[in-house]
Amino acid sequence: MNDIVLQTHGLVKRFGGITATNNVSMTLRRGARHALIGPNGAGKTTLINQLTGVLPPTEGRVELGGQDITALAAHRRVALGLVRTFQINQLWPSLTPAQSLALVVSQRLGRSRRWWRPLGADDAVLAEVATLLTQFHLDEQAHRATRELPYGKRRLLEIALAVALQPRVLLLDEPAAGVPAAERGEILATVAALPADVSVLLIEHDMDLVFSFATTMTVLVNGTVLTEGTPEAIAADPQVRAVYLGDSMAGIRPGH
Numbered sequence: 001m002n003d004i005v006l007q008t009h010g011l012v013k014r015f016g017g018i019t020a021t022n023n024v025s026m027t028l029r030r031g032a033r034h035a036l037i038g039p040n041g042a043g044k045t046t047l048i049n050q051l052t053g054v055l056p057p058t059e060g061r062v063e064l065g066g067q068d069i070t071a072l073a074a075h076r077r078v079a080l081g082l083v084r085t086f087q088i089n090q091l092w093p094s095l096t097p098a099q100s101l102a103l104v105v106s107q108r109l110g111r112s113r114r115w116w117r118p119l120g121a122d123d124a125v126l127a128e129v130a131t132l133l134t135q136f137h138l139d140e141q142a143h144r145a146t147r148e149l150p151y152g153k154r155r156l157l158e159i160a161l162a163v164a165l166q167p168r169v170l171l172l173d174e175p176a177a178g179v180p181a182a183e184r185g186e187i188l189a190t191v192a193a194l195p196a197d198v199s200v201l202l203i204e205h206d207m208d209l210v211f212s213f214a215t216t217m218t219v220l221v222n223g224t225v226l227t228e229g230t231p232e233a234i235a236a237d238p239q240v241r242a243v244y245l246g247d248s249m250a251g252i253r254p255g256h
């Protein structure tokens with residue numbers, strides 16, 4: 001049991017007459033590569049919003065490392081290591097990736113009061129920023145204003161900023177959405193190379209990304225967990241094919 005890092009118990013979220021999540025119980029294990037899939041409107045974003053603390057559940061509980069966090073504010077959850085990727089509209093447009101990462105790393109290391117010092121003033125911060133820039137394929141863009149970066153690079157920066165917080169659990173919400181095909185491979189590679197000890201929950205419609213990444217999958221339909229299992233089991237499940245995957249599964253070979 002102690003390898004469970006994140007767990008939901010009977011999460012229900014109602015918006016008036018709509019039940020967006022309906023009694024969702026799921027478990028994320030240490031080091032998980034877990035994908036949450038389902039058709040549009042299945043309740044994936046609503047579930048993530050309840051995990052991060054953006055939306056209070058109507059019923060049910062969320063536990064992080066065995067601690068009930070259902071009533072905790074979003075920033076308190078981040079401090080406990082439950083981190084969602086930054087969204088593009090949360091990036092600092094006039095800062096460079098190097099400066100943005102330095103801000104987040106400095107804050108994490110408790111050096112935020114000195115963040116305004118010229119970059120290079122703090123070797124520990126600088127070293128970590130350099131590693132993150134390389135890991136997320138941002139070396140060439142390190143000193144360009146974020147607003148000028150290609151879309152795919154901004155999406156990489158979103159993930160890099162979340163990883164800079166050294167999360168225990170990382171929630172990746174459609175990291176490849178809207179990214180042109182030519183830049184998609186980079187996203188796939190960086191997601192695959194995330195630190196092994198970080199538990200990842202990925203929401204994604206791109207089945208290439210899902211099946212190349214996930215070792216466990218949960219299928220959500222109409223707010224309810226339809227099934228959960230290995231990619232092989234999910235790909236072969238007739239119910240999943242009927243409600244979601246269908247022909248998009250043609251050619252997908254889990255694990256390849």
Ligand SMILES: Nc1ncnc2c1ncn2[C@@H]1O[C@H](COP(=O)(O)OP(=O)(O)OP(=O)(O)O)[C@@H](O)[C@H]1O
Nearest residue numbers: 015018019020038039040041042043044045046047
């Ligand atoms: N704030 C809200 N008020 C009312 N209804 C909402 C609200 N947010 C979501 N819903 C409804 O809840 C259901 C689940 O929506 P949600 O966005 O969570 O699905 P999703 O699986 O993330 O979809 P997609 O894949 O299209 O992003 C939908 O019927 C949606 O219309």
